[in-house]
């Protein structure tokens with residue numbers, strides 16, 4: 001008998017009520033970019049969760065609930081999880097200004113990370129996908145593994161959750177309209193997975 005192991009939980013779905021909030025979130029992110037005079041926003045220079053916007057509160061609570069369900073599906077003892085989240089930061093990708101891609105990295109410091117797409121930009125533009133790599137790293141070079149990455153196409157109002165050990169990159173985005181997302185690392189110091 002052959003058992004298949006090492007499945008990786010990936011969640012990608014819309015956050016309920018997103019249409020009422022994404023314009024406010026976009027305005028807040030673009031104002032911060034203008035204020036900081038950065039092509040992109042440095043994740044170390046701000047924490048979106050500190051911003052006094054009702055839509056930020058909505059997103060924080062929506063992402064926290066999605067994270068709770070995500071962990072619940074993995075069998076986590078969700079009643080024991082403290083309400084804690086790490087810093088959240090904004091990302092702006094735009095062809096010809098600042099960043100148009102993010103190179104390969106992982107979020108080792110996090111149990112899992114989340115990306116909420118505030119504005120997919122030129123949605124018809126197939127560039128700028130988020131590429132999630134097979135975490136069985138050597139398997140990326142193995143002939144048996146023909147799908148060694150999954151491409152996530154940004155969709156306005158959708159939220160991605162993935163384990164922090166999943167290496168990922170954002171492929172070059174060729175759109176002129178800004179593609180905006182808010183990312184967050186989730187760290188649960190008391191996380192327990194049920195047997």
Ligand SMILES: [Fe+2]
Nearest residue numbers: 105106107168
């Ligand atoms: Fe990342």
